[in-house]
Amino acid sequence: MTVPLGGVPLADHAAVYAALDRAGFTDVWSSEVNGADAFTPLALAAAWQPRLRLGTAIAPVFTRGPGLLAMSAAALAEAAPGRFALGIGASSPVLVDDWNAIPFTEPFRRTRDVLRFLQAALRGETVDGAFGTFAVRRFTLERPPAVPPPVLLAALRPGMLRLAAAEADGVILNWLAADDVSKALAELGGRGPGFEVVARIFVCPTEDAGYARTLGRRLITSYLTVPAYAEFHRWLGRESALGPMWTAWAAGDRRGAGSAVPDEVVDALVLHGSPERCRAEVRRYAKAGVDVPVLALLPTPELTSGGAAALGDLIARLGPAGEERA
Numbered sequence: 001m002t003v004p005l006g007g008v009p010l011a012d013h014a015a016v017y018a019a020l021d022r023a024g025f026t027d028v029w030s031s032e033v034n035g036a037d038a039f040t041p042l043a044l045a046a047a048w049q050p051r052l053r054l055g056t057a058i059a060p061v062f063t064r065g066p067g068l069l070a071m072s073a074a075a076l077a078e079a080a081p082g083r084f085a086l087g088i089g090a091s092s093p094v095l096v097d098d099w100n101a102i103p104f105t106e107p108f109r110r111t112r113d114v115l116r117f118l119q120a121a122l123r124g125e126t127v128d129g130a131f132g133t134f135a136v137r138r139f140t141l142e143r144p145p146a147v148p149p150p151v152l153l154a155a156l157r158p159g160m161l162r163l164a165a166a167e168a169d170g171v172i173l174n175w176l177a178a179d180d181v182s183k184a185l186a187e188l189g190g191r192g193p194g195f196e197v198v199a200r201i202f203v204c205p206t207e208d209a210g211y212a213r214t215l216g217r218r219l220i221t222s223y224l225t226v227p228a229y230a231e232f233h234r235w236l237g238r239e240s241a242l243g244p245m246w247t248a249w250a251a252g253d254r255r256g257a258g259s260a261v262p263d264e265v266v267d268a269l270v271l272h273g274s275p276e277r278c279r280a281e282v283r284r285y286a287k288a289g290v291d292v293p294v295l296a297l298l299p300t301p302e303l304t305s306g307g308a309a310a311l312g313d314l315i316a317r318l319g320p321a322g323e324e325r326a
Contacts, residue, residue: 002057002200002296003028004041005311007303013041017049019312023319029055029087029198029294032063033095039072046080054084057172057200057294058154060091061114062107063100067139069114070121077122077145086122087172087198088114089154092226107228109133112163115153119167122148152198156232161187170196173290175229177268178281180236181288198292199285204272205314206300212272215298217258220269225249225257241265270298275317 001020004010020028028045032038038056045052054076059069073086090107097104113131120127124144127136150169155161164171165188173184176199185197202219204212223229224242233242244260271281285293295318303310 001025001028001315002294003030003045004036005297006299008311010036010041010044013044014048015308016311016315017045017052019315020319021049021051022321023316024321025052025315025319027053027055027292027294029057029200029292031057031200031296032059032091034099039076042076042084043079046076046083050080052083054080055087055152055198055292055294056085057087057152057174057198058089058091059087060096061088061111062091062096062102062104066114066117066121066134066136070118070139070141073118073149074122074141074143074145077147077149078143081145081147084149085152085170085196086118086149087152087154088118089172090160090228092228094226106133108159108163111153111160112167115151115163115167118151122151124148150194150196152196155184156228157235158187162189165189165191165195169194170198170291173197173199175200175202175223175232175269176236178284178288179268181285181290183236185289196291197289198294199290200294200296201282201285202270202298203278203282203295203318204270204298204300205275205278205318206272206302207274208301209272211301212270212298213263213266216266216270216272217261219298220261220266221245221249221254221257238265275314279318 004013005016008016030038030041038059042054045054077084090111093104096102110133113133117127117131121141126138126140128138152170152172153164153168154172155164206212224233241262245257248256248260271278282293
């Protein structure tokens, strides 16, 4: 599950993490946009639920210096030895440049360089030298983790996917349909032992299809108009399906862009229906080759009106243990 869950204060997440564990969820993965940072929700989970595995999906490679990113990862790996995976990625110009006042330049090379730095630093090595997009002088972690965390790379198109396969411990996929997974995995080629495929999957567990599609269109126009995601979906073969949306968006017609997204695209990228149906659709990703399907739970009318009890019931029905009750 993606954490923190919307509408629940971080201080109240002890009950959320306990419910996820009871429902059979194995992992909690954070994201970092403009809400909580990537590490704090996982630090709380490390203290409150010692069985859950923790992961960042993702910590951007631009918004922290290489040394600080290594320190944050090492601290969490020490707090949850053997249970933490560090997911990193380029993020986007809006988050990096517009919101953090850091130039978003050469994202592929920066991601590659930070990946190489982190792997050395988290092994406890002294890192000294130039990486291409930055240079580090004699950095050594004061407290290198006894169990260095695996470092996974967020990747969309062939270049980054191949870098992940060649140098990272896994890959993190995002904003793709179950039927798209095979195309992405084909670029990974021969992967090393233990290589993990993680995918974030947007789930809106409501049988109000109109509500789910309206929300899905809003998300799609927010994300898939970002150049990297637009090129990703062109590569996946959605030029004809999403071309009208991109045209309207470029012309400043936000309402028209949303209206131009076909139902079938929304339904493929944002799972909706009963919790049981959503769980079955998530299983399609696993069958396609995703090792860790990570649900990103979207708000629904039922959750808004039902409060904590509705959230607890939903978690129970969405989780693997819910198959025994269904």
